[in-house]
Amino acid sequence: MNFERELAQIEKQLVTQDPLLAEKLETFEQITAPRPRPGQRRRVYLFAAVVLVLLALASALASGTAAEHPRPSQVVREEPAGSG
Structure with a gap:
């Protein structure tokens, strides 16, 4: 049957x-x-592009902050123990 x-x-x-x-x-x-979904491939490319832009932006900001604002050196002064 x-x-x-x-x-x-x-x-x-x-x-x-x-x-x-x-x-x-x-x-x-x-x-x-059922119809194929032609927009699915475009969404994957768009997602990949957004991720790459965010990574590039984060990298640029991280390298830019280190070069523009160097950390001041910390100098420790020691005074003689007998003065005071």
Whole structure:
């Protein structure tokens, strides 16, 4: 009992008997058929570009802050113990 085969035979008989039904079935299949998602690849590229820009920005800020604002050297003065 192969239901898919039996349904296909019934559909074939109905289509040969009624051409209008065949046209409606074809339209229905076009509407309900799964469509590929063309925007998915573009989203991946956009995400990768955003990540690269953020990494470049973080790198530039990290290197810029180290060069522009050097940390002052800390000098420790020791006074003699006897003075005071």
